[in-house]
Amino acid sequence: MLIDGDAGGLNEKQRRYINEVARGSHRMVDLVNSLLNVSRLELGTFIVEPEKVDLKKIVRSVLDEFKVKIDEKKLKITFVISKSFPKYLLDPKLTRIIVQNLVSNSIKYTSNGGWVKIAVGQVKDKILISVLDDGCGIPAGQQSNIFNKLFRADNARVLDPDGTGLGLYIVKTILANVGGEIWFKSREKKGTNFFVTLPCYGMRSKKGRRELEVVLPH
Ligand SMILES: Nc1ncnc2c1ncn2[C@@H]1O[C@H](COP(=O)(O)OP(=O)(O)O)[C@@H](O)[C@H]1O
Ligand SMILES: [Mg+2]
Numbered sequence: 001m002l003i004d005g006d007a008g009g010l011n012e013k014q015r016r017y018i019n020e021v022a023r024g025s026h027r028m029v030d031l032v033n034s035l036l037n038v039s040r041l042e043l044g045t046f047i048v049e050p051e052k053v054d055l056k057k058i059v060r061s062v063l064d065e066f067k068v069k070i071d072e073k074k075l076k077i078t079f080v081i082s083k084s085f086p087k088y089l090l091d092p093k094l095t096r097i098i099v100q101n102l103v104s105n106s107i108k109y110t111s112n113g114g115w116v117k118i119a120v121g122q123v124k125d126k127i128l129i130s131v132l133d134d135g136c137g138i139p140a141g142q143q144s145n146i147f148n149k150l151f152r153a154d155n156a157r158v159l160d161p162d163g164t165g166l167g168l169y170i171v172k173t174i175l176a177n178v179g180g181e182i183w184f185k186s187r188e189k190k191g192t193n194f195f196v197t198l199p200c201y202g203m204r205s206k207k208g209r210r211e212l213e214v215v216l217p218h
Helices: 012-043 055-065 067-072 092-108 140-145 154-161 165-178
Strands: 051-053 076-081 088-090 113-122 128-132 179-189 191-199
Touching: 012 055, 012 165, 051 092, 055 067, 055 113, 067 088, 067 113, 076 088, 076 154, 088 092, 092 113, 092 191, 165 179, 165 191
Parallel strands: 076 113
Antiparallel strands: 051 088, 113 128, 128 191, 179 191
């Protein structure tokens, strides 16, 4: 309302300050929601509710969510999936959180004019999701910490001071609970390839107290 000028016009400086405050409060809400997710995962109180999920639609809608950023950075995005890729019994929210985090990282940690290649397929009895980028990569000496709660590599902190280091921890913990796996290959200044597998039989349903929150990572 203030930004829209409903309470009277704002000068440029006031508008900048208000935008900064709004950004800060969004970040805070996102952080609280991520911490709630961590707590629900660690306490095991989160719900898994599988239904027939179209991974093509999930990836496309995640890419739509990041469209502004992708255009701003002039990134070239490719997405490969077979036309007849079947639907699998997955929890749509959990699947979205996994895809969102991998895609957001590859967009965040790739410089202007770079590229991101997403591929989804089936290998034997597993669904395989691959997200490859030609971004800043992960320094060799820090790769073993990458799934630790709150950990962020030095080069990532420089590129994005606002990150939380919770995304991959959340993704890895979800996967550990639904029979999935995650791993990566990365070279500093060359790029990174994340791989996720999920069992083709899908996720098993689990009763719980709350669903996880879908937080759009920055
Ligand atoms: N595609 C990527 N390219 C380079 N570094 C990455 C990539 N994905 C993850 N990382 C590294 O892993 C760390 C943890 O990722 P994440 O948990 O999503 O936290 P955040 O994105 O908030 O920093 C990042 O800070 C970064 O160092
Ligand atoms: Mg992240």
